[in-house]
Amino acid sequence: MIALWAVLIASVSFGVYKNFTAIDMHTVHETETIQLRLHDTSGIENFVKNFAKSYYTWNNSKEAIEARTQAISGYLTKELQDLNVDTIRTDIPTSSTVTDVLVWSIEQSGTDTFSATYEVDQQIKEGEQTTSVKATYTVKVHVDADGNMVIVQNPTLAPAIEKSDYEPKTPEADNSVDADTINDATAFLETFFKLYPTATEKELAYYVSGNVLEPIDRDCLYSELVNPIFTKDGDNVKVKVAVKFIDNQTKATQVSQYELVLHKDSNWKIVG
Template identity: 50%
Template sequence: MDTHTIHETTIIEKEYVDTHHVENFVENFAKVYYSWEQSDKSIDNRMESLKGYLTDELQALNVDTVRKDIPVSSSVRGFQIWTVEPTGDNEFNVTYSVDQLITEGENTKTVHSAYIVSVYVDGSGNMVLVKNPTITNIPKKSSYKPKAIESEGTVDSITTNEINEFLTTFFKLYPTATASELSYYVNDGILKPIGKEYIFQELVNPIHNRKDNQVTVSLTVEYIDQQTKATQVSQFDLVLEKNGSNWKIIE
């Protein structure tokens, strides 16, 4: 009797879900929710407008969230959506941050906060918030530090000077070069024309390492942007190869 083991491979394709409508709904809600003036009418108008976003239960929950006896006004100065996550059952969890300008008497201050809400989308595409803005956090700067690229001493000084001269010539031309002009320096498609008025300043700390008959170069290139007058700093990781007496960027 022969026994065969059958291995099945399941490929799960991630379905793309367009969430722009959800994002727009939450942003419009936030502009209403976090904005009010120091007047009874403004606070009443805010509650009336919130009916277009909240379930009846959440409307009741928010009746006294902004009190008329406290002389404070708020306006939205910044808003950003961080994540939109489908949770099943036609619901999406949306995490966002908001910057409010708070005015109390003659004093003003900016308050930055982050919240998460849940939005239900029905079969017709209509939406309603089913979870009140709940305090949360947003990503902070990571402590990750990429490993620094170092020279292994595999490229001699003559070759290093040749490559630096080649790259200086190339990067002077690069901002305004056409595709045909680039083809003398770069393999097709590696670096595309950018058509910008940048003035080349210098190569910064190019690091050369040999890889078989090729040389890898990691470097920073500084330009002056003619329009903004700011220094434009770009970083490149290139692979160069010499054909005859000419160098060319191949990767």
Template identity: 50%
Template structure:
């Protein structure tokens, strides 16, 4: 039979049954709250940047140079025809009137009026064009071109004749239909002269042995002897890669003049002047070649 608990026993049992408190770090703790705020802020900032960021790419700029091919045939032909008519005259009224009429095909109305007194009715000379040289053709601006040319004239006065040569510059306009008109009168100019440039002289540098020099010399003498009259099939025995064209002319080989040889990358580079006699003109022809040779079973010109 169980006896009722005494008051003291009840207190002891109550203490035993009382749960032990467990200390936890809750969401309200300041440090944890700070971490949550930091995490949320970082996430929000990342989303914001994702929507607002501007993509950055490395831009590689490439300059494209377009080559403009200009057909100058029309301008050159127009200029030659003008020069012939402009610098040709006779000291006769009818011929001078015909010249004035021809010039209307080239000059603006203003220039036609300007040139009325160029050749007077009482001019004592006659002129014929002997030759025309066009030195340059330049596009000054869109549809406007300048041409520099020389004209050789035979001037006759009574029974005396003299040759004269002068250089001029004119300006032409070409419209969308490619029609041409001269907008600036022939103006005295200067023509190109001989340049003072002297190319560097090539010399043998001792890289080719004397035995090889003799072999190559014999080969070139044999080749250039047959070269002028050689057909394409015959040329194939001496030349690769169409390094030299067929000539098929009546030239007689005379000699090689001062050939120079250098060894480059197991090949022989040769600079040679070839002396020929032209059977037709009976004049001497001196042809200069810069060749590259190599040896397989025999010597060949490869470039």
């Protein structure tokens, strides 16, 4: 009798374990699926860009309006197609050309729905006058199990993406590095950056540890270091510096910024 109860308890326990395991596996699978969908948004971006080019391009001829209506029907649900009837008519005095579409963000707003925020640059022509117009919108895109897409929310006005007023704190020299070390390290950096644009991996190994800086293979001429700031970091020296190069192809000055960690044994080396 005791043996029978033991078998029964073991069976129930195993069933509960299997059930919870199945739930956990299902949850993990669902989580992974949602994450994969969220990360793979390039298709949605292209879909929205192509839609916007058709939606915001028009002129007031009957043929052009019919062509636009046909084009946007390839992106919109039937409900939204009906909603957009007569948004562009033959009696409006303008025509529009899209010059650029920027997709600023794509966020998941449901299991199969994504919200895309984008900016459209248009050239609006009215009579002989042409005006540049820029506006930001959001749409919602449904993606089915086969990866097919359809817009389920009409372009809706959204706040423009503005420049942030953030300014990073400017590092200051703290006198932790003596003048001789600064002069020595500066000379090393000047030598290095003269070679860096065309240096091979083998040549870089003399100046750089590991893969801290990769070869760039650019036809550039070193010009100068701009305001290098050195600080002590244990046995190392940190430097924040801008480096001016002359691009031999474009003839323009290119300014690259670096934050490097230098170490000196017998010679200086970039170690971080």
